[in-house]
Amino acid sequence: MLYAIITMLVLGALLGLGLGIASKYLAVKEDERIEMVTQMLPNYNCGSCGYPGCSGLAQALVNGEVTTVGTCRPCKADQKEAIAEYLNKTPGPDGKCLKVKV
């Protein structure tokens, strides 16, 4: 019994460590704005925008697939304005700002 627990703990720790190291070496640089917009959205993950979750809509907004924040139905007016302002003022990796409507 004791050996079983120790084996599982050691194995889990080793695999976790390996994955942690691998994630550092294999990290993919993502647009910071996606993360920010995801946090600014309501995060209900209701899906009424047509994307599987809030992170999907955030990605679409940053990629320019969606140009109105109003696609998010449960989003409140001041939240929408904050997101639009953030996207219109923050330059992406290419140095350009997006043009997003509220």
Place this chain on the structure above:
Amino acid sequence: MGDLFSLFIASVFIQNIILTQFLGMCPFMGVSRNSSSAIGMGGAVTFVIVASSLVTYGLYHGVLLPLNLAYMDLITFILVIASLVQLTEMIIKKVSPSLYKSLGVYLPLITTNCAVLHVALENINKGHDFAQMLTYSIAIPIGFTLVLYIFSTIRERLDVSKVPNALKGNPIALIVAGIMALAFSGLAGLV
């Protein structure tokens, strides 16, 4: 050597993982819409199966058996497979974002692909030695990729052909899969 060859042929064709054992059906239906993503999926599954078989075989014979923990095999194997799938996901995301996108949710679902666990467990249950284990864990994903690729080319043709309305999409694909399984059952008894 001849034994290994017949094990290889038997695992690829006669005991085909999808069409005679009906394991790994989820990616078989899900990622077979176009042939390039089918090849990508086959590659990912091949990598996961070969790597996980090597690790689980080593763990079973090096750690679990000496410590009398053979009953822990299932949970240990799942742990190893889950981490290897995570690793594969990271590698694919880094190397080929387009493949990452086309595989979508089916990439993390390799974790629950019963074909992977099947190979790891069969290596133990059938008492394979190292060479047999390696042959078996390469042959099974080759059979998987082969069938997935054939099926995806058929589905590409189905997309442009006239199918009765009631059978459009998945229903006709399931019928085709059934006919393919019938065809493969004709190979039984070859080796």
